[in-house]
Amino acid sequence: MIPELGHYALVLALFVALVQSGVPLAGAATGNAAWMGVARPAAVAQMLLVLVAYGALTWAHVVSDFSVMNVVQNSHSAKPMLYKVSGVWGNHEGSMMLWIVMLTVFGAAVAVFGRNLPPTLKARVLAVQGLVGIGFLLFILTTSNPFIRVVPAPLDGNDLNPLLQDPGLAFHPPFLYAGYVGFSIAFSFAVAALIEGRVDPAWARWVRPWTLAAWSTLTAGIALGSWWAYYELGWGGWWYWDPVENASFMPWLAGTALLHSAIVVEKRDALKTWTILLAIITFSLSLMGTFLVRSGILTSVHAFAVDPARGVFILVLLGIATGGSLLLYSLRAPSLKAGGLFAPISREGSLVLNNLLLSTATATVFIGTLYPLFLDVLKLGKVSVGAPFFNATFVPVAIPMVIAMVVGPFLAWKRGDLPGALTRLWSAGVAVVVCVAIAAYITNGGGPLLALVGIALAAWAFFGSLAEFAERIRLFRVPLKDSWTRAAHLPRSAWGMTIAHACLGISILGMTGTSAWQTEVIQAMKPGETAQLAAYSVRFDSVAEVQGANFRAEEGVFTVTKDGALIATLKPQRRSYPVTRMTTTESAIHTTVFSDVYIALGDPTQNGTAWIVRLYHHPLVPWIWLGALGMMAGGLVSLSDRRFRVGAPERRRAAKPTLQPAE
Incomplete structure (x- = not known):
């Protein structure tokens, strides 16, 4: 009875999603406040219904209900309880349930916490989120129903893939999916802004916390996946440039570019159309990752080898979401008002350079991942693209990206002074020379020359970030008490940026050490x-x-x-x-x-x-994951900034009128 309840809840969720996607859009177009108000309860109701369905599937796994085909195919009565619970998402149908859970949770979060959003924008954002939900609910109900019964029920199940019976796989997918699906909110904000024809600093302020939350959880998901592959598969490596690994890495790169681009929109009202495009591309790359692991075109420990017809369904969803949003972008983006001008040497210019390099890195990984698959699908031969290709193409792009990441915050908005910025980085430069000298001494010059370049890059990222923070609090230029006061009053987003950038240097150090001297x-x-x-x-x-x-x-x-x-x-x-x-x-x-x-x-x-x-x-090698967790922590610290709690400038209470003395 409980599996039928879960199936019924999914069907109801689909009907709620239909209402959520249609009525608020019509209300926003006609100015009907009541219709726009439907979006909030619909988003919450959809989340609750999906949670009921997910709870029903979890119950079936926990009690080993072998009358449910999904339990038969992916569980066993002797399996430890942890893996009975995590086994819910350790298969195709269950992982899609986890996907839709994350989608509805993010949608409900916007509905509940987006109180300061303009009514029309909020209605359109939740409507677009509902449209995405319709696609995935239809996919689950028509091709991947997790509640199909088996008659007669077998005495026991087929057990879960042993590679997935591991604590790392119990925690890795939820974080990864939260990152994947979290970018759907940025996508919904982008499409809603295109429909309204307005992108402004307030829009960027509203979209940044959701993008930051998705980026932070995706960072954790990728790090946990790398850690699991390192200790579980027995091959001794931490990254293989596997197509499914790349499928999670690409939206991370694009999402990083989106985060930095949104800063320019918020601070300088510039790069509007580029930021909208990045939001569309980032979620499209997330959808592409979903397609790759479910299309049957990959053989990977991460992939679900299922009926290719399911992959075709997701490919259609990808085409509709990406193609439709890009069509809307082509029609509406030219009408968006251009923002402020700035010199190439400026804070904005460094962020543009950062975006260009991140986009180039994303394109490099995209081509290296999909080109062999396209050739194979079209029967044009087999091409092997492995680590040598990615290392030779990705690393040269990453080096200037990290260099610019450190210099950028020292530049002023609109017009900067590059020589002055480099002068203020003298302490970081000295630290780089010292670290390279120590590495050369310890290894007696052993290892490739690029290893010392990696050490220099790691030191530059770490000490350059600390130098920027010291500059903010005027360390050693004012009394320490004043520096401490400045630090205490800095926005948490500034703390988060320093932590994330410095921890990137820690990760680079770990990658360099294990690659060069293992x-x-x-x-x-x-x-x-x-x-x-x-x-x-x-x-x-x-x-x-x-x-x-x-x-x-x-x-x-x-x-x-x-x-x-x-x-x-x-x-x-x-x-x-x-x-x-x-x-x-x-x-x-x-x-x-x-x-x-x-x-x-x-x-x-x-x-x-x-x-x-x-x-x-x-x-x-431990520093790889230490740095990655630090980057996630930096994102969460930034997310705790009070300016992002409501997604818009804080409301101020009206001052009470004061009595004026009569003249």
């Missing part, structure tokens, strides 16, 4: 043998069978020492899941502040006396 040893080892890994000795002590909740495993025991001192005892596993008949690698990692010792136990040799063991030493 050590890899792959060899067959017998119990009792020792291998050298960088400065460590790794002894293979033993291997034994262990029994898990729904798997059996071979567990190796390795002792890691350095200069005779015990560092760690690591126990990697090679797990076998009898229901799915799949084998996974569970690596064991010893993490310090400065490096990881990473061990993965592979297959036994033919005679069964030795095992293939992968040993890695990754310098600075």
